[in-house]
Amino acid sequence: MFLCMAPFLRQGDHLLASRSLFGSTHQVITQLFPRWGISYTYADLRNPAEWESLIQPTTKMIFLETPSNPGLDLIDIEFVGNLAKKHNLILAIDNCFATPYLQRPMDLGASLVAHSATKFMDGQGRVLGGAIVGQKDLVKEIRFMARHTGPAMSPFHGWILSKSLETLAVRMDRHCANALQIATRLEAHKEVAWVKYPYLASHPQYELAKKQMQQGGGLLTFELNGGYERATRFVSALKMISITANLGDTRSIVTHPATTTHSKLSVADRMAVGITDGLVRLSAGLEHIEDIWKDVAQAIEASK
Template identity: 65%
Template sequence: MANFDKFETRAIRKQTERSQQKEHSVPIFATSSFVFDSAEEARAMFAEEIPGNIYSRYSNPSNDEFIEKMCLLEGTEDGMPTASGMASMFISIAPFVKSGDHILAARSLFGSTHQILTTILPKWGVSHSYVDLNDLEEFERQIKPNTKMIFVETPSNPALDLVDLEYLGKLAAAHDIILNVDNCFATPYLQNPAKYGAGLVTHSATKFIDGQGRVLGGTVLGKKELIEEVRFFARHTGPSMSPFHGWILSKSLETLAVRMEKHCENALNLAEELEGHSDVDWVKYPHLKSHPQYELAIKQMRHGGGLVTFELKGGLERGRKFLDALEMISLTPNLGDTRSIATHPASTTHSKLTEEERLAVGISPGLIRVSVGLEHIDDIKEDLFRAIEVSK
């Protein structure tokens, strides 16, 4: 029998069993609960003696199909869908820590993940330490007897720094610590952290997984025994994905490969042209040869991703003028869309950090993050370079 196991085919052809209607496209299971054939069946399902759907806060066929595809594409044993990306970040951490425990995290993190570690978890008595992504030996030096998890983003948001996943996977295994990797920027098409030893892989599916700015969603994927704890925690705290969103996201996966190929092609083209511009101090893109971790990017990532960051001369005020001068590229707190998006992190996504904290993770006053969309690259460049000129 043929083995149709290529990424694109799996993303399209993996689906739940068809109903008696023999639908070609999987339907939405828009129901809050499910019926039982008998009192005994209800008892057995609640006792988890037999499989089946009980309540959509626990499971739903639309969400199950989406998460089964994600596990297949990421190479993980099990997974859990969530209502948003930040819900997935939180429930990938919370079930595994208690008062007195410690988390080791990369310093360069999304603003809301930073808030979980610095504001929310300390109320539970959970401490953390930050490590520079570029100092691998510091990760080992900072491990404490009570360290339960290493949490990283790679590439990081928004500086696009990378961390060596193979090194961290071996380090986590040696110390019996969970390695938790936010793979949102890369997607399973470009990078698979589980291959390097990550026990948990998280995504904001709102970004490239959806890819069209329509729905919120997240996933926690990983080893079966870890996801069982995540599932128990989620079942009783309720960060459930809408079945409609699960259906949308499952359909989105069918075009993930072709979309990511174009995002990456456009992003590399833009990064190469930005690099020689007189009003740009520096450009960061993982598959740009000038990236300080270019060799690691080539090793870990199939392509460089859809994000480009650059430092515009003139600092904070120049950055704001640049955004105001854009005509086509959107100003919105999202990324991974078909539409190109520009963000000034110092005044928006990372504005709650102190200036010292921002500089420590590479967010300078003039840093611009561009989520490079699927418009024609000539139009993207025309709008961006004209805005650079107007903002002088």
């Protein structure tokens, strides 16, 4: 998906990207781009003041995820949008976690927006595909790349996705309501070291979340007292919630990013974006809130 957003980058160009990124996006930037002579700089999402100083004469594009995966850090899209405009840069945003129902980056200055249809857009674990929307001239080049390199959705998946979009709003409302409930209950639990969710007042960027997101999204992260060992026991003790690396499904899902989605990152890289060994990512599904909570609560007890 990310690669399709970058046909504009040439040898000698520079990419400015947020440090907190989906694991495979990080691999493309750090492993493939250098082979093609494209350099990059990672910036801290939480420190927008430094972004302008990291722009180089060869910078062509800014790429970021907000909320980030799995750190759930945010960046002010409007602020970066203005920066991109001032320096005549392409601003590309991965909007997988929020979906267009919760966050509309193009209204805030983005040039391109990516959505993975394997996540909330289909939201039912049935579709392989995605969408990149944006300025017409840029999309034209992306279409050329997609057309000739293969990442095209099958007609069947396209039809399923069109049906999925009819229920996006009602599904997102339920994902968000469940996620907020679980985050609130975890925050009050004595076995929980910390919880992060954009619409919890304790989130360091709560005000920004309220400003640019309609709701907090379907994902939350937390850590139980006891770090890595406890996280492993917790995940293994879940009965209803499945353990997979995906997110944004009808069913609730947990992931342990340090050993799965982000296991290829060095420990230093993981720590730089707050992926501790004990961090658990939960994607709240559409089940009844009490069913989800019952499973989470029993697994917290069983993992003591």
